[in-house]
Amino acid sequence: MAHWLMKSEPGSYGWPDLVRDGSAEWDGVRNAAARLHLKAMRPGDEAFFYHSGDQRSVVGIMRIVRAAAPDPKDGDWVSVAVEPLRPLAPPVTLKAIKAEPRLAGLEMLRQSRLSVSPIREEEWRAILQLAETAP
DNA sequence: GCCAACGTTGGC
DNA sequence: GCCAACGTTGGC
Numbered sequence A: 001m002a003h004w005l006m007k008s009e010p011g012s013y014g015w016p017d018l019v020r021d022g023s024a025e026w027d028g029v030r031n032a033a034a035r036l037h038l039k040a041m042r043p044g045d046e047a048f049f050y051h052s053g054d055q056r057s058v059v060g061i062m063r064i065v066r067a068a069a070p071d072p073k074d075g076d077w078v079s080v081a082v083e084p085l086r087p088l089a090p091p092v093t094l095k096a097i098k099a100e101p102r103l104a105g106l107e108m109l110r111q112s113r114l115s116v117s118p119i120r121e122e123e124w125r126a127i128l129q130l131a132e133t134a135p
Numbered sequence B, C: 001g002c003c004a005a006c007g008t009t010g011g012c
Helices: A015-021 A032-040 A094-099 A121-133
Strands: A003-008 A024-026 A046-051 A057-071 A074-093 A116-119
Touching: A003 A057, A003 A121, A015 A024, A015 A046, A015 A057, A015 A074, A032 A074, A032 A116, A046 A074, A046 A121, A074 A094, A074 A121, A094 A121, A116 A121
Parallel strands: A003 A046
Antiparallel strands: A003 A116, A024 A074, A046 A057, A057 A074
16 A cells, blocks of 8 residues: 655645544646645545644545546546545644654655645555654 | 746747 | 756745
């Protein structure tokens, strides 16, 4: 099972919206590198839900429930279907991520504008640990 | 509000 | 095919 990180502006679609909806089509991605990552996703993969903008935190974990299919709004692009698994309480802030040496190689730090990025196994565990040990 | 990073567009 | 200009994203 692979792990991912997916960003959204909470003002446009946030974790609470996903929890309310029960599932969502993760569409609107218009970046070639992000599209490659979407296409690599398999049902059962897990992804962090990251709030960009003011919050700048990983706020929850979701599960990929359907592989990539043509984006309903534009068939040149793709979307996957996701479901919320559980919130990260407390959220893991970008600040905490940057302060953790084990996360120095994180793709989302290297390319801050990339909205869908892969997360290595060790990195996934390190972020979960940050959530558990946060004050 | 500004700026860095990066993608896209259009002129040549 | 190159590159300058411009637009967007996201962090500070």
